[in-house]
Amino acid sequence: MSKQLGISTKKVDDLSEWYTQVVTKAELADYAPVKGFIILRPYGNSIWERIRDLLDRRLKEAGHSNAYFPLLIPEGYLQKEATHFKGFTPEVFWVTQSGDNTLSERLAVRPTSETIVYEAYSRWIRSWRDLPLLINLWNSVVRSEITTTRPFLRTSEFLWQEGHTVHATKEDADSEVMMILEFYRQLIEDEMSIPVLLGYKSEKEKFKGALYTTTLEAMMPDGKAIQMGTSHNLGQNFSKPFEIKYLGKDEEMHYAWTTSWGVSWRLISAIIMLHGDEKGLVVPPQVAPIQVVLVPIYFKEEQSEAITAKTKALADALRKAGVETHADFRDQYTPGWKFNEWELKGVPLRIEVGPRDVQNKQCVLVRRDNSQELTVKDEEVVDRVKSCLQEIQRNLFARAKKALEASIQQVSDYEKFRNALAERGGFVRACWCGMSDCEEVIQNDTGATIRTLPLKDEQPFSNCVRCGKPATKVAYFARSY
Amino acid sequence: MSKQLGISTKKVDDLSEWYTQVVTKAELADYAPVKGFIILRPYGNSIWERIRDLLDRRLKEAGHSNAYFPLLIPEGYLQKEATHFKGFTPEVFWVTQSGDNTLSERLAVRPTSETIVYEAYSRWIRSWRDLPLLINLWNSVVRSEITTTRPFLRTSEFLWQEGHTVHATKEDADSEVMMILEFYRQLIEDEMSIPVLLGYKSEKEKFKGALYTTTLEAMMPDGKAIQMGTSHNLGQNFSKPFEIKYLGKDEEMHYAWTTSWGVSWRLISAIIMLHGDEKGLVVPPQVAPIQVVLVPIYFKEEQSEAITAKTKALADALRKAGVETHADFRDQYTPGWKFNEWELKGVPLRIEVGPRDVQNKQCVLVRRDNSQELTVKDEEVVDRVKSCLQEIQRNLFARAKKALEASIQQVSDYEKFRNALAERGGFVRACWCGMSDCEEVIQNDTGATIRTLPLKDEQPFSNCVRCGKPATKVAYFARSY
Numbered sequence: 001m002s003k004q005l006g007i008s009t010k011k012v013d014d015l016s017e018w019y020t021q022v023v024t025k026a027e028l029a030d031y032a033p034v035k036g037f038i039i040l041r042p043y044g045n046s047i048w049e050r051i052r053d054l055l056d057r058r059l060k061e062a063g064h065s066n067a068y069f070p071l072l073i074p075e076g077y078l079q080k081e082a083t084h085f086k087g088f089t090p091e092v093f094w095v096t097q098s099g100d101n102t103l104s105e106r107l108a109v110r111p112t113s114e115t116i117v118y119e120a121y122s123r124w125i126r127s128w129r130d131l132p133l134l135i136n137l138w139n140s141v142v143r144s145e146i147t148t149t150r151p152f153l154r155t156s157e158f159l160w161q162e163g164h165t166v167h168a169t170k171e172d173a174d175s176e177v178m179m180i181l182e183f184y185r186q187l188i189e190d191e192m193s194i195p196v197l198l199g200y201k202s203e204k205e206k207f208k209g210a211l212y213t214t215t216l217e218a219m220m221p222d223g224k225a226i227q228m229g230t231s232h233n234l235g236q237n238f239s240k241p242f243e244i245k246y247l248g249k250d251e252e253m254h255y256a257w258t259t260s261w262g263v264s265w266r267l268i269s270a271i272i273m274l275h276g277d278e279k280g281l282v283v284p285p286q287v288a289p290i291q292v293v294l295v296p297i298y299f300k301e302e303q304s305e306a307i308t309a310k311t312k313a314l315a316d317a318l319r320k321a322g323v324e325t326h327a328d329f330r331d332q333y334t335p336g337w338k339f340n341e342w343e344l345k346g347v348p349l350r351i352e353v354g355p356r357d358v359q360n361k362q363c364v365l366v367r368r369d370n371s372q373e374l375t376v377k378d379e380e381v382v383d384r385v386k387s388c389l390q391e392i393q394r395n396l397f398a399r400a401k402k403a404l405e406a407s408i409q410q411v412s413d414y415e416k417f418r419n420a421l422a423e424r425g426g427f428v429r430a431c432w433c434g435m436s437d438c439e440e441v442i443q444n445d446t447g448a449t450i451r452t453l454p455l456k457d458e459q460p461f462s463n464c465v466r467c468g469k470p471a472t473k474v475a476y477f478a479r480s481y
Numbered sequence: 482m483s484k485q486l487g488i489s490t491k492k493v494d495d496l497s498e499w500y501t502q503v504v505t506k507a508e509l510a511d512y513a514p515v516k517g518f519i520i521l522r523p524y525g526n527s528i529w530e531r532i533r534d535l536l537d538r539r540l541k542e543a544g545h546s547n548a549y550f551p552l553l554i555p556e557g558y559l560q561k562e563a564t565h566f567k568g569f570t571p572e573v574f575w576v577t578q579s580g581d582n583t584l585s586e587r588l589a590v591r592p593t594s595e596t597i598v599y600e601a602y603s604r605w606i607r608s609w610r611d612l613p614l615l616i617n618l619w620n621s622v623v624r625s626e627i628t629t630t631r632p633f634l635r636t637s638e639f640l641w642q643e644g645h646t647v648h649a650t651k652e653d654a655d656s657e658v659m660m661i662l663e664f665y666r667q668l669i670e671d672e673m674s675i676p677v678l679l680g681y682k683s684e685k686e687k688f689k690g691a692l693y694t695t696t697l698e699a700m701m702p703d704g705k706a707i708q709m710g711t712s713h714n715l716g717q718n719f720s721k722p723f724e725i726k727y728l729g730k731d732e733e734m735h736y737a738w739t740t741s742w743g744v745s746w747r748l749i750s751a752i753i754m755l756h757g758d759e760k761g762l763v764v765p766p767q768v769a770p771i772q773v774v775l776v777p778i779y780f781k782e783e784q785s786e787a788i789t790a791k792t793k794a795l796a797d798a799l800r801k802a803g804v805e806t807h808a809d810f811r812d813q814y815t816p817g818w819k820f821n822e823w824e825l826k827g828v829p830l831r832i833e834v835g836p837r838d839v840q841n842k843q844c845v846l847v848r849r850d851n852s853q854e855l856t857v858k859d860e861e862v863v864d865r866v867k868s869c870l871q872e873i874q875r876n877l878f879a880r881a882k883k884a885l886e887a888s889i890q891q892v893s894d895y896e897k898f899r900n901a902l903a904e905r906g907g908f909v910r911a912c913w914c915g916m917s918d919c920e921e922v923i924q925n926d927t928g929a930t931i932r933t934l935p936l937k938d939e940q941p942f943s944n945c946v947r948c949g950k951p952a953t954k955v956a957y958f959a960r961s962y
Contacts, residue, residue, distance in 0.1 A: 040550075046546065069520050
């Protein structure tokens with residue numbers, strides 16, 4: 001495609017402009033005609049498919065099934081849980097006409113599916129035999145986004161999964177919430193190489209309608225946090241208005257306990273910002289649609305046959321070994337142009353096959369994460385590629401983990417707290433009295449919110465950083481996307 | 482779940498009522514609160530996932546990529562291709578409000594994606610290097626359906642895939658259309674065991690905006706045809722209004738050629754109607770989420786341990802051999818209840834493991850398609866299960882093929898033509914003058930349309946069955962869903 005390859009802005013100089021260029025030039029996504037909407041292009045979609053398949057496998061192994069619920073939800077359904085309705089209604093796109101007819105009731109284009117799911121659950125669940133009910137939905141949701149569009153991060157429509165489960169007891173619902181949180185951690189840390197802080201949301205920050213919310217929070221290079229996923233125990237807050245009841249073994253009727261949880265294509269935005277560099281995207285091997293790209297290099301026509309044959313043989317061997325491999329034989333582009341393109345697209349490993357490599361029965365591996373070159377004997381290629389991909393995966397995580405840890409500043413004084421957020425950003429670890437009022441003042445003063453409260457209570461090391469009263473919690477504050 | 486198992490209506494007596502019962506009792510789908518919409522339940526969704534994965538693999542091997550395009554499309558885009566707009570606009574759900582704001586332009590909830598896809602293609606395609614562009618979308622589309630809802634068959638929202646490709650020449654587009662038609666045939670005939678007639682649509686019946694449409698038509702037990710999928714060559718009808726142009730190797734600008742093609746969850750409705758019987762659903766093994774269900778049977782507690790162990794061992798061996806296996810250890814249901822439930826859900830093969838089977842190192846296989854029982858030695862189970870599944874697959878196809886062939890009546894006389902359709906339905910093979918007027922009169926008289934014109938022209942054997950003028954085509958007429 002005739003396009004300007006290469007990113008013209010430095011990541012450190014202007015993260016926002018750099019980000020937009022990476023998204024569009026690496027062909028992850030494109031802007032759509034309606035403000036706030038984007039097109040997920042094939043390369044971006046294939047990363048999303050990898051993420052989907054990794055999570056989907058874990059969910060199914062743990063007994064979850066996928067389903068599909070309707071896109072259009074009657075307004076009356078959204079109104080059944082009042083806090084929930086208030087939270088979503090300013091963002092809803094409303095269908096009011098069908099063909100030439102005006103509808104008698106407005107239909108919401110799915111902003112989230114709790115209400116329509118629960119209406120069905122109340123009909124499907126009769127007794128303890130029907131529990132737990134473990135259903136997940138892969139779909140898109142639409143919520144009007146009035147600030148500036150940022151692909152994958154702030155869009156009016158996004159792809160995600162939403163899990164909706166029903167349990168007999170609070171304890172069962174708790175276990176589900178924590179199991180899902182661990183699945184998300186595995187996906188994000190082990191497969192996307194993105195370290196996160198795990199914990200609870202404060203009352204103020206929890207999901208509207210939840211008993212409690214757990215979260216995974218990552219730190220971006222500009223000092224702002226990203227909420228990567230959330231897993232909620234909804235208590236009986238939805239089961240009561242929606243009448244989700246079951247006949248227990250005790251022959252009595254009980255309200256059930258529900259959970260919901262989700263991750264979205266926002267995960268991709270963290271991959272871009274955290275791992276990317278001046279050359280463009282860097283995709284962690286486990287979620288890379290192409291893990292290895294082979295580029296044949298020859299200058300004279302008579303070299304072409306041997307080099308092509310060798311490249312094909314290497315590609316076959318790698319594919320047979322389960323490595324996602326692409327061999328780039330396009331003759332309308334030079335090797336140098338191809339190097340740039342695949343670096344821009346963040347393919348973790350490149351293999352160059354030139355005339356000397358044919359002679360010496362070897363090839364050259366080039367790592368995307370650190371530009372290291374390795375000359376490898378043909379018989380060792382498969383093993384070396386596999387170990388190299390593992391090293392890249394580990395290296396990306398280690399680098400990001402170091403950055404995350406370096407970002408955490410601990411303070412016990414409000415002046416230092418404000419400076420810490422103003423100067424460097426990142427996570428600020430501080431003690432808190434537990435009152436929403438203090439949280440709100442802090443947000444007004446600094447733009448920061450409590451991103452998370454540790455899963456296991458940590459011992460306060462000072463009084464509340466804002467009001468000076470005795471602290472009940474250690475909290476991690478940050479500004480966020 | 483406490484529900485009425487078993488279908489209370491005979492398929493031959495009332496196909497429509499039988500169909501609804503199978504869909505809801507086998508838990509494939511449920512009705513949603515908004516008229517015309519359904520909920521795809523986990524079991525139905527897992528069949529759709531099997532269909533999706535089978536087709537998706539073929540598409541990717543042939544170089545197609547998936548993408549995701551926005552759900553909401555500006556009205557102005559739909560209007561760009563006039564015939565297309567006229568065809569879809571009466572069915573469109575319109576978004577007119579976002580939160581409390583009235584939108585300046587109405588947004589269509591995606592009825593199909595041609596227009597929004599082509600707007601992007603016109604920006605992405607510059608030269609011959611960018612062709613062919615082969616993109617497929619898995620999504621849902623929404624079209625107001627005013628007649629009675631029939632799950633999978635007539636619903637206002639349905640899941641489908643829509644392929645949208647761009648080519649340099651008409652010949653390339655022709656090849657794509659035919660390759661996709663063959664992929665669909667493989668999916669429908671080889672994997673869903675549903676025989677089809679392949680061919681072209683008439684001018685009157687083709688996709689609005691297409692140069693020509695190819696189709697796959699199946700015959701249902703009530704004598705009505707179902708259109709299973711279509712693959713269109715759109716010529717330059719969309720590339721011109723949307724300005725999809727490329728710089729050729731000749732250094733000139735050319736309008737490109739486009740194709741589109743799709744299959745939907747309607748495929749599931751044909752599985753239900755064609756293969757189902759008095760006990761419920763029969764799922765062809767290749768698309769069955771559960772191919773084999775194992776049911777342990779014991780009457781005394783002391784038998785339970787040995788039988789459970791044996792059932793688990795068999796299930797493990799089958800899973801290791803790649804068979805989709807479920808072992809039903811629920812102790813709140815009797816074996817007889819389980820037999821009924823899995824028959825209702827159409828699992829192709831049941832394995833019973835009882836006390837005598839432990840003793841004799843054997844088990845009993847029961848085929849869903851013909852109720853045949855086979856006693857099989859333990860060491861042969863895996864091989865016998867595999868061959869049995871193949872036989873079921875073949876048997877379902879052979880049975881349906883026989884029914885399809887028996888349904889075809891050949892006539893050369895209009896009186897007989899009308900009687901044939903009124904009495905038995907099915908396909909009527911007849912000669913046709915090629916004029917849309919005659920088609921329309923036939924439709925008004927009989928309710929039948931030309932379902933397809935053979936891919937290779939067949940020699941007319943009479944004059945036009947309606948007007949008596951010289952015939953130019955042999956056509957297959959039928960009433961249809």
